[in-house]
Amino acid sequence: MSDSEPIPPDRFSETAITKGVADIADGDESFAAALARTLLATAGAQEDAVLASRAAEFLRHAPETGVRLRHQVSYPHGWLDLLRGNRERTLIDWLFEGPSFAIAVEVKTHLVGGMEERQLWRYHVAMTARRSAVRRAQSGVLALTPYVLDRHELLKPRHKRYLGAIRWDQAMPGLRQLTPADPGDAARWSAILDHVEHSPWPVPDPDLGASPSM
Numbered sequence: 001m002s003d004s005e006p007i008p009p010d011r012f013s014e015t016a017i018t019k020g021v022a023d024i025a026d027g028d029e030s031f032a033a034a035l036a037r038t039l040l041a042t043a044g045a046q047e048d049a050v051l052a053s054r055a056a057e058f059l060r061h062a063p064e065t066g067v068r069l070r071h072q073v074s075y076p077h078g079w080l081d082l083l084r085g086n087r088e089r090t091l092i093d094w095l096f097e098g099p100s101f102a103i104a105v106e107v108k109t110h111l112v113g114g115m116e117e118r119q120l121w122r123y124h125v126a127m128t129a130r131r132s133a134v135r136r137a138q139s140g141v142l143a144l145t146p147y148v149l150d151r152h153e154l155l156k157p158r159h160k161r162y163l164g165a166i167r168w169d170q171a172m173p174g175l176r177q178l179t180p181a182d183p184g185d186a187a188r189w190s191a192i193l194d195h196v197e198h199s200p201w202p203v204p205d206p207d208l209g210a211s212p213s214m
Contacts, residue, residue, distance in 0.1 A: 012195045014109045018093050020192055022071035024185040031180045033067035036096040036103055043142060051159040051164035054140075058163060061138050063098045070095045073104075075126040090122040096110075101138045102127065103163070108145040109196055120155050120162070127161045139146045144168065146199060168196050171202040 025032035040062055043055035073092040094105040104123045120141060127139040143149060143165035155162040175193055180186045 005139055012109075012192075017109050017192055017196065018107050019071050022069050022094065024180050024189055025069035028185070029067055030065045030182050031101070031178065032069040032096060033063055033098075033184075034063050034178050035069070035175075036067055037062050038172065038178060039103070039105065039142060039144065039166065039171060041130070041174060042171040043164045045170075046164050046166060048157065048163070048164060051162065054157075054165045055142075058138060058140050061101070063101055067096055067098045067101065070097065075122075090119075090126060092123060092126065101143055103140045106141075106143045106145075108143075108147075109168075110146070110199065117211075120165075121159075124155060124159050124161050142166070144171065144197070 025035065037059060040055050040059040044052050044059055046052045046055070065142060070092075071094065073095040075090045076091060077197075078097075092104045093107040094103075096103040096105070104127055106119055106123060120143060123141045127141055139161050140163040141155070141159075141161050142163045144167075145165060146168050148167070149165050172193065178189070180189050
């Protein structure tokens with residue numbers, strides 16, 4: 001997206017960052033594909049052996065170009081929510097899409113405002129439902145956050161489309177290697193990473209997130 005304007009320093013909200021990255025990827029499918037592959041490579045190095053193996057296998061089938069990144073894709077909640085009278089829709093922060101490839105990524109950039117109840121489970125429903133418009137032959141769910149998720153926010157490895165949860169600091173070395181084709185977008189991408197990297201993250205607690213509840 002060649003006409004992208006830098007995000008003002010006081011406008012680095014979570015929505016501005018996630019939309020800003022999607023705008024950069026608009027028209028730069030090689031960058032979108034490289035970003036997806038970088039996130040998968042990071043997930044392939046996580047401690048959970050099952051999820052790491054699943055992410056690594058997913059990476060082997062991930063395309064190197066021809067990937068589109070969409071921002072806040074709306075999807076109906078699952079049948080359980082409908083039975084409870086909840087007719088709201090889930091907004092998928094980042095949806096990477098190719099002809100036979102899709103990854104739904106829940107993105108958190110700040111320490112405030114944690115996961116909504118069953119957030120990743122709703123993402124998983126979107127990627128597994130038989131009539132889902134976003135489901136592909138290779139479909140996965142990933143979380144990208146600045147902190148270690150609590151147990152109740154995670155999914156268990158038995159959810160076959162779940163690829164795990166990774167932190168920005170784990171992905172940052174790979175993200176720094178990515179360069180959008182347009183110079184203006186490259187500067188914007190660097191500014192976004194600078195902001196996220198210098199945000200006040202807590203020291204990871206290895207005891208958190210070890211045993212997901214769903």
